[in-house]
Amino acid sequence: MSDQEGPRVERFNTDAKEGYILRPEGPCDLESTLCGGQAFRWKKMDGCYQGVVLGKQLRLSQEGDSVFLEGAESEHDAIFIAKYLALDLDQGAIERELESTDDVMRRAVAASSGLRTLRQEPWETLIAFIISANNGVPNISRVMENLAEMYGDRAEGPFGSFSKFPSPDQLVDAGHEGVWACKAGFRTKGICEAARGVLEGYVDLESIASMDYPEAKQELLMLHGIGEKVADCILLFSMGKYEAFPVDVWIERIVRHLYFDDGKVSHKQIRRWAEAAFGNLAGFANQFLFNYGRKFIAKQLRKESVAGS
DNA sequence: CGCCAGGTCGGTC
DNA sequence: GACCGACATGGC
Numbered sequence: 001m002s003d004q005e006g007p008r009v010e011r012f013n014t015d016a017k018e019g020y021i022l023r024p025e026g027p028c029d030l031e032s033t034l035c036g037g038q039a040f041r042w043k044k045m046d047g048c049y050q051g052v053v054l055g056k057q058l059r060l061s062q063e064g065d066s067v068f069l070e071g072a073e074s075e076h077d078a079i080f081i082a083k084y085l086a087l088d089l090d091q092g093a094i095e096r097e098l099e100s101t102d103d104v105m106r107r108a109v110a111a112s113s114g115l116r117t118l119r120q121e122p123w124e125t126l127i128a129f130i131i132s133a134n135n136g137v138p139n140i141s142r143v144m145e146n147l148a149e150m151y152g153d154r155a156e157g158p159f160g161s162f163s164k165f166p167s168p169d170q171l172v173d174a175g176h177e178g179v180w181a182c183k184a185g186f187r188t189k190g191i192c193e194a195a196r197g198v199l200e201g202y203v204d205l206e207s208i209a210s211m212d213y214p215e216a217k218q219e220l221l222m223l224h225g226i227g228e229k230v231a232d233c234i235l236l237f238s239m240g241k242y243e244a245f246p247v248d249v250w251i252e253r254i255v256r257h258l259y260f261d262d263g264k265v266s267h268k269q270i271r272r273w274a275e276a277a278f279g280n281l282a283g284f285a286n287q288f289l290f291n292y293g294r295k296f297i298a299k300q301l302r303k304e305s306v307a308g309s
Numbered sequence: 310c311g312c313c314a315g316g317t318c319g320g321t322c
Numbered sequence: 323g324a325c326c327g328a329c330a331t332g333g334c
Contacts, residue, residue: 037315129315136314139332185330190317227317248315266324290315 007082009075012068019059019070020078026091029114030062033085036291038118038237040128040141041148041165052148053084054121055164057157060085071158086116094284101277104258105285108292117287118237122205123198124165125238130190130225132233139183146182150174171195190225197223209239216241228267242283245274251286254293 008023034042034049042051048061048070058081059070067087072078082088095113099106124144131143148163151174155162171179172195179188197203203223208216216239220231229248235241245251247267256265259273278285 132314133316134314134329134331135316136332139314142332180330183331186317186328187330225317229316233315246315249313250315294315 005088006079007088009078009082011075017068017070019068020072020075022067022069022078022082022085022087024065024067024085024087024091024116025089026093027095027114028062028065028067028085028087028091028116029112030060030067032112032114032291033116033118034060036115036287037137037294038233038287039120040137040144041124050159052157052162052164053081055153055155057155057159057162059159084119086119089116091116094281098278098281098285098288101285105278105288108285108288111295112288112291115287115291117242117284119240120238122209122234122238123168125234126194126198126205126220127165127171127191129230129233129237130194130223131184131187133187133225133227133230135187143183147171147174147179147184150182151178168195168199172199187225190223193224194226213241213243217244228271236283236286243275243280245271245278245282245286247271248290250290250293254289 007025010021010023012018012021030049034051035044039051042049045059048059050057050059052058054077056073056077057071060081061068061070067085069078069081072081091114095109099109127147128140128144132140135143144165148165151166151170152164153166153170155164166174171191176188176192179191184191194203198205203219208219211219213235216235217228217231220226220234221228226234229246232244232246236244236246247270252265252267252270255270255273256262265273274282274285
């Protein structure tokens with residue numbers, strides 16, 4: 001673990017397309033990873049996913065266990081994307097360890113094998129999850145896209161023109177009115193405050209990312225619009241804090257149903273339980289449970305939570 | 310019209 | 323500490 005071996009990346013060039021082949025360590029499923037609610041700017045095209053990472057337009061596709069990357073300019077970028085996708089992590093080992101914890105988790109992992117936990121850019125992730133509060137995934141994506149198109153740099157990419165996600169100073173320039181116009185609603189205040197904080201330096205995301213989990217979380221909780229759940233999402237999806245266990249309505253429903261026999265459980269109790277049950281793999285467990293809940297028993301749980309209690 | 314969405318905030322007790 | 327209503331917006 002200490003001498004981090006980089007992800008395996010090779011150049012490829014065929015009649016159909018050229019770019020890089022990324023070879024994941026263990027199973028990988030792009031669909032659930034990119035479209036499962038941790039990232040919000042990936043667009044599904046026919047047979048591939050188009051997105052913007054580090055201000056560069058990219059396409060990803062999958063055949064079997066190989067991931068194809070098109071549009072990257074250099075091997076350096078390809079390696080960055082492989083790390084963004086967490087392909088260097090031994091997913092097989094993570095899944096095996098989680099499967100051994102209990103029967104529910106075994107089923108959840110089996111249902112979404114290859115679901116990776118991304119390493120996204122902290123700034124964009126910070127804004128995305130402020131927007132996520134009491135919001136739906138399609139709407140979160142729409143607001144993120146509005147911000148990019150209205151206030152981000154426009155550029156020519158290998159697949160046409162696109163918009164980068166706005167920098168902190170670009171959002172500060174947009175002001176409350178501009179952000180409001182992007183349909184951010186009551187999250188506008190939090191977005192603008194975060195932008196100002198990062199711009200002026202009293203919110204240092206790099207520094208926060210280097211702190212341990214409890215300390216980093218405490219820092220994020222200072223910001224308006226960031227509570228326990230949003231902080232945990234930022235820490236998990238962009239700062240490598242894998243002990244974070246974000247508790248939202250879906251996690252609450254599925255954990256209460258499958259682990260607490262439909263009894264009353266507070267969010268704090270759930271967080272403590274997850275820490276004890278899954279330790280430093282809690283974040284991965286969270287991803288599998290979230291996906292499991294939404295994919296297979298969403299309707300069933302919704303009915304019960306209305307009819308019950 | 311109603312309720313819900315990867316919640317948080319500012320009041321209460 | 324815990325509990326509760328308000329808060330924009332869009333989908334069903």
